[in-house]
Amino acid sequence: MADSVSDFLTRVRNSARAGQAECVIPHSKLKESFALILKNEGYVSDVATGVDANGHKTVVVKLKYVDNAPAFTNLSRVSTPGRRLYVGYTDIPRVLNGLGIAILSTSKGLKTNHEARREKLGGELLANVW
Numbered sequence: 081m082a083d084s085v086s087d088f089l090t091r092v093r094n095s096a097r098a099g100q101a102e103c104v105i106p107h108s109k110l111k112e113s114f115a116l117i118l119k120n121e122g123y124v125s126d127v128a129t130g131v132d133a134n135g136h137k138t139v140v141v142k143l144k145y146v147d148n149a150p151a152f153t154n155l156s157r158v159s160t161p162g163r164r165l166y167v168g169y170t171d172i173p174r175v176l177n178g179l180g181i182a183i184l185s186t187s188k189g190l191k192t193n194h195e196a197r198r199e200k201l202g203g204e205l206l207a208n209v210w
Contacts, residue, residue, distance in 0.1 A: 102142045104130070153210050186201040
């Protein structure tokens, strides 16, 4: 798998569109941090770690629905392996005029656009969520 972030976003997006209660994703620290940000921002209901049938660690994301629709409208990848997009803290975009979030990879870990601006951190703009 060349792009683990796109794989994570696609699995969560497809599970939500299929109406599943949870999504099981192979574990990595990056994916777990991504899932925790989505939980803290209210887009998913719970995040846990588990083990699959082969003994490999997984991240279990329990999806959140509002009136039988997913709590998020869109998860989109911004920076790709072929076109990395780095921004300074003054250039961090507002997503959906402040209603959505942007997730950045900074020197202090994954941060939302609000946290990165507050801490004056720039980094790679990974994804937009609204």
